Amino acid sequence: MKIELICSGFGGQGALTIGKFLSLAAMKEGKDVSWLPSYGPEMRGGTANVAVVISDKQIASPLVSHPDWLVALNKPSVDKFGPMIKSGGLMIANSDMCPDKLERENVEEIYAPMLSIANEIGSAKVLNMVSLGVIIGKTGIVKFETVEKDLKEILGKKNPALLEANLKAIAKGIEIGGKS
Amino acid sequence: MEIIATRPKSLTKAQFTYCPGCTHGISHRLIAEAMDELGMRNKTMGVCPVGCSVLAYNFFDCDMAEAAHGRAPALATGMKRARPDMHVFTYQGDGDLLAIGTAEIVHAANRGEHFSVFFVNNAIYGMTGGQMAPTTLPGMKTTTSPYGRDEKDIGYPIRACELLATLEAPYYIERVSLLSPQHVIKAKKAVYKALKFNKEERGFTFIEFVSTCPTNWGFEPMKAFEWAKENMLPFFKLGVFKDKSIEEEGK
Amino acid sequence: MADKVLMKGNEAIAEAALRAGCRLYFAYPITPQSELIEYMSKMMPKVGGTFVQSESEIAAINMVYGASGCGKRVMTSSSSPGISLKQEGISYISGASLPAVVVNVVRGGPGLGDIQPAQGDYYQATRGGGHGDYRNIVLAPSTVQEFADMAPLAFDLADKYRIVVLILSDGLIGQMMEPVEFQPAKTEEEIEKLGKQHESWCMHPNEDEPNHHHHIINSLELDPNVLSDLVLNLEKKYIEIEKTEIRFEEYNISPDNEILCVAYGTAARITKSAIEELKKEGKSIGLIRPITLWPFPTEAIKQAFNQNVKKILTLELNLGQMIDDVRLAIEGKVPVDFIGRVGGLVFSPEEVKTKIEEIL
Ligand SMILES: Cc1ncc(C[n+]2csc(CCOP(=O)(O)OP(=O)(O)O)c2C)c(N)n1
Ligand code: SF4
Ligand SMILES: [Mg+2]
Numbered sequence: 001m002k003i004e005l006i007c008s009g010f011g012g013q014g015a016l017t018i019g020k021f022l023s024l025a026a027m028k029e030g031k032d033v034s035w036l037p038s039y040g041p042e043m044r045g046g047t048a049n050v051a052v053v054i055s056d057k058q059i060a061s062p063l064v065s066h067p068d069w070l071v072a073l074n075k076p077s078v079d080k081f082g083p084m085i086k087s088g089g090l091m092i093a094n095s096d097m098c099p100d101k102l103e104r105e106n107v108e109e110i111y112a113p114m115l116s117i118a119n120e121i122g123s124a125k126v127l128n129m130v131s132l133g134v135i136i137g138k139t140g141i142v143k144f145e146t147v148e149k150d151l152k153e154i155l156g157k158k159n160p161a162l163l164e165a166n167l168k169a170i171a172k173g174i175e176i177g178g179k180s
Numbered sequence: 181m182e183i184i185a186t187r188p189k190s191l192t193k194a195q196f197t198y199c200p201g202c203t204h205g206i207s208h209r210l211i212a213e214a215m216d217e218l219g220m221r222n223k224t225m226g227v228c229p230v231g232c233s234v235l236a237y238n239f240f241d242c243d244m245a246e247a248a249h250g251r252a253p254a255l256a257t258g259m260k261r262a263r264p265d266m267h268v269f270t271y272q273g274d275g276d277l278l279a280i281g282t283a284e285i286v287h288a289a290n291r292g293e294h295f296s297v298f299f300v301n302n303a304i305y306g307m308t309g310g311q312m313a314p315t316t317l318p319g320m321k322t323t324t325s326p327y328g329r330d331e332k333d334i335g336y337p338i339r340a341c342e343l344l345a346t347l348e349a350p351y352y353i354e355r356v357s358l359l360s361p362q363h364v365i366k367a368k369k370a371v372y373k374a375l376k377f378n379k380e381e382r383g384f385t386f387i388e389f390v391s392t393c394p395t396n397w398g399f400e401p402m403k404a405f406e407w408a409k410e411n412m413l414p415f416f417k418l419g420v421f422k423d424k425s426i427e428e429e430g431k
Numbered sequence: 432m433a434d435k436v437l438m439k440g441n442e443a444i445a446e447a448a449l450r451a452g453c454r455l456y457f458a459y460p461i462t463p464q465s466e467l468i469e470y471m472s473k474m475m476p477k478v479g480g481t482f483v484q485s486e487s488e489i490a491a492i493n494m495v496y497g498a499s500g501c502g503k504r505v506m507t508s509s510s511s512p513g514i515s516l517k518q519e520g521i522s523y524i525s526g527a528s529l530p531a532v533v534v535n536v537v538r539g540g541p542g543l544g545d546i547q548p549a550q551g552d553y554y555q556a557t558r559g560g561g562h563g564d565y566r567n568i569v570l571a572p573s574t575v576q577e578f579a580d581m582a583p584l585a586f587d588l589a590d591k592y593r594i595v596v597l598i599l600s601d602g603l604i605g606q607m608m609e610p611v612e613f614q615p616a617k618t619e620e621e622i623e624k625l626g627k628q629h630e631s632w633c634m635h636p637n638e639d640e641p642n643h644h645h646h647i648i649n650s651l652e653l654d655p656n657v658l659s660d661l662v663l664n665l666e667k668k669y670i671e672i673e674k675t676e677i678r679f680e681e682y683n684i685s686p687d688n689e690i691l692c693v694a695y696g697t698a699a700r701i702t703k704s705a706i707e708e709l710k711k712e713g714k715s716i717g718l719i720r721p722i723t724l725w726p727f728p729t730e731a732i733k734q735a736f737n738q739n740v741k742k743i744l745t746l747e748l749n750l751g752q753m754i755d756d757v758r759l760a761i762e763g764k765v766p767v768d769f770i771g772r773v774g775g776l777v778f779s780p781e782e783v784k785t786k787i788e789e790i791l
Binding site: 248275279305307323324325327334 | 459460461462465468469472473476483484486487488512542543
C-alpha cells in the first residue's frame with residue numbers, strides 16, 4: 001500500500017495541517033510517512049501545499065508529481081494540481097472556493113462546501129478539518145479515533161473550544177465522505 | 181481632468197510583493213518621488229539588501245545591484261568610486277544594516293562616502309519569518325526570542341542614527357517614521373533632503389524609517405501602526421542627529 | 432527507545448544535538464535552516480545551555496571556535512551563503528585541531544541563489560572549503576531519522592579526532608517531516624565527563640593542577656618547519672579517518688546490476704524510487720549511497736563496479752561535483768554518466784527512470 005497525496009490552498013487555510021494530522025495518524029498506525037511542504041519567503045497571499053506519502057514500506061522519494069489524491073481548498077489548487085492527479089485518483093475540493101469542475105473522466109470528485117460547514121460550526125478556521133474528515137470517511141486511510149487522540153493531546157488543554165469545533169468538522173466530513 | 185497623484189517615474193510598473201499594510205511600499209515611493217523631483221533617475225544606481233526588499237531592483241526604475249547580506253555599503257563604495265559621476269543609494273533592513281552589516285555601514289559612514297543610505301527599521305527579520313533583530317525591543321517575542329528579548333543576555337536594541345552621529349564624517353542623519361500621514365510628510369522632506377545633498381556631492385547621508393512588519397508582529401496593519409507609535413518611538417526618537425548644511429549654509 | 436515522533440529535519444537535528452550533550456549553540460537565521468535556530472532558542476534555555484543569535488555567521492563560527500577551545504560540545508548551523516562566511520572560522524578551527532559540529536542545510540547557489548534544495552556545496556564541503564590544507568568529516572543524511580542520528584555521531588567523531596564534522600543536509604530534508612526515534616538524552620554527568628576528556632589540551636581552570644602548562648589554542652606557526660610538522664600531523668589523522676570512518680549504504684547491489692548508480696542525500700532517495708520502478712520491469716540497477724562524503728567510499732564503488740557492471744552513473748543536484756570522486760574511484764576505466772539538476776530544482780523518480788532507460 002502506498003498513497004501519495006497533495007493538500008493545497010491559500011496560505012492560512014490550513015492545507016499543511018491536513019497533511020500533518022493525516023501523517024501523524026498514519027505514523028501512529030504503523031505506516032511510514034513523509035510530509036514535504038512547499039516553502040518560500042512568507043508566501044505573501046500565494047498558495048501553500050504539501051506532498052504527503054503514506055506507505056507500509058519505507059518511503060524512498062517523498063516527492064509527489066502525480067498524486068493519487070488531491071485535496072484542493074481553492075481554485076488555484078484545482079487548476080495547478082487537478083490535471084496531475086493519477087488516472088483512477090480522487091479529488092476532494094472545497095466547493096465554496098472551487099466553482100469550476102475538474103473536467104476529467106477518470107478521476108472521482110467530491111465537492112463539499114467546507115467553508116460554509118466550518119462557519120456553521122462557528123469557526124472558519126476548521127475548514128481544513130472538514131476535508132480531513134472527507135478523506136477518512138471516503139478512504140478509511142486512518143481511523144477517526146487516532147486523529148481524535150492526537151487532536152486531544154495537542155489542543156485538549158490549550159483550547160477545548162477549538163478542539164470541539166475541529167472534532168465536529170471532522171465528523172461532518174466523515175459523513176460526507178462516507179456517502180460519496 | 182487633473183491628475184493629482186500618479187506613480188513616480190522612478191518606480192517601475194511591477195506590483196510590490198510586500199504584505200498588505202507593510203511600510204516598505206511607502207518608503208519606496210518616497211525615495212522614487214524625490215528622485216523624480218530632483219531629476220536624478222538616469223544618473224542613479226541603487227543597492228538592494230538581503231531582506232524583504234531583496235527584489236527592490238524590480239521596483240526602482242534606475243540601475244540597481246543586489247548585494248550580499250549586509251554588504252550594501254561596501255558595494256555602494258565600489259560603485260561610487262568607479263562611477264563618481266553617478267548618484268548612489270542603498271536600501272537596507274535592520275538585520276542587514278545593524279547585525280551582519282555593522283562593520284560595512286560604520287566604515288562607509290566613517291569614510292564619509294558620497295551616497296545615501298535608507299534604513300528600514302521594523303524591529304524584526306521580516307524576510308526569514310520573524311526572528312529577533314538588533315532593533316527588537318526589550319521583552320519583545322520573536323521566533324528566536326520566544327520568551328521575549330532578554331536585554332541582560334543579548335543586549336539592548338541598537339540605535340543606528342545615534343551610533344553613526346558619533347562619527348565626524350557623516351553629513352546628514354535623520355530618523356523619521358512612516359506611522360501616520362503627518363509622519364510620512366515629514367519623512368518625505370527628509371528623503372528629499374538626503375537625495376539633494378547626495379546630488380550636490382555633499383557627503384554621506386542616512387535616513388532611518390521607523391517602520392512596521394504586521395505579518396511577523398502578528399498584528400493587523402492599523403494595530404501595527406499603533407503598536408509602533410507606543411513602543412518604538414519612545415526608544416527610537418525621531419529627529420535630526422546631524423546636519424552639516426546648517427553650519428555650511430549658516431542657517 | 433522512545434516512541435516515534437513526527438518532526439521536521441531541522442527540528443530533529445536540533446533535538447538530537449541537545450540529547451547528544453550540545454550545550455552551546457551559536458547561529459544566525461537563514462532559510463531553509465531557520466527552524467533549527469528557532470528550536471534551539473526555545474529548548475536550549477530549558478536544558479540550561481547557551482543559545483546566542485550572533486550578529487553574523489562569521490561571528491557564530493568564531494563563537495564556536497572559542498567554546499570548542501574550552502572543550503565543550505558546540506554546534507552552529509546555516510545554509511549555503513552563511514556557510515561560505517563560516518569558512519574562515521572552519522579553517523582556523525581545523526588549524527587549531529578543535530572539535531566542532533557544523534550543519535549546512537544546502538540551498539541553490541551560487542550567490543544569493545534561491546532557497547530550494549540543492550547539492551551545489553559538495554566541493555566546498557569535501558575539499559575543506561576555506562584556505563589551507565585540511566579536511567572536514569562530511570556526513571550526508573537522506574532521511575529525517577538519519578539526520579537526527581548524525582548529531583550524536585558527529586559529536587563523537589569530532590571529539591575523537593578533534594576535527595570539524597560537517598553535516599551536509601539540504602532544504603528538502605530540513606523542511607520535511609518524517610517519523611523519528613531519538614536516542615536517549617545524555618545526563619549532565621555524562622556531558623561533564625565528555626568535557627573532561629579534553630582537559631589535556633583545552634582551556635580550563637587549573638588551580639588544583641600544580642604542574643599545569645597553560646594551554647594555547649592557536650593555528651599560527653611562523654617557523655615553516657614547525658608548521659610543516661603540524662600539517663603532517665593533521666595528515667596522519669586524515670589517513671586514519673580514511674581507514675576507519677567510511678560509511679555508505681548499498682542498495683540493490685548484485686552481480687546482475689546493469690548500471691551502478693552513485694548518489695547521496697535527497698538525490699539518492701529519488702534514485703531508489705526509480706530503481707524500484709525499474710525492478711518491476713526486470714532491470715537490475717544498483718546504488719551506492721555515500722553517507723560520509725569525506726572520507727569517500729572509493730573502495731566500495733570500485734568493488735561494486737568491478738563485479739562486471741557495464742555502466743556507472745552519478746546523480747546529483749548540481750552540475751556534477753561528486754562525479755569527480757566517482758571517476759577517481761573507478762580509475763577512469765569507463766566514462767561516468769551523469770544526471771543533474773541545478774537552481775534548486777529536483778529531478779523526479781520518473782525523470783531518473785527515463786534517463787536510466789536511455790543509458791541502458
Ligand atoms: C549570509 C546570509 N545570512 C543570512 C541570510 C538570510 N537572511 C535573508 S534576509 C535576512 C534578514 C532580513 O531582515 P532585515 O534586514 O531586518 O530586513 P526585513 O526583511 O525585515 O525588511 C536574513 C537573515 C542570507 N541571505 N545571507
Ligand atoms: S514580512 Fe513584514 S517587512 Fe516583509 S513584506 Fe511582510 S510585512 Fe513587510
Ligand atoms: Mg527588519
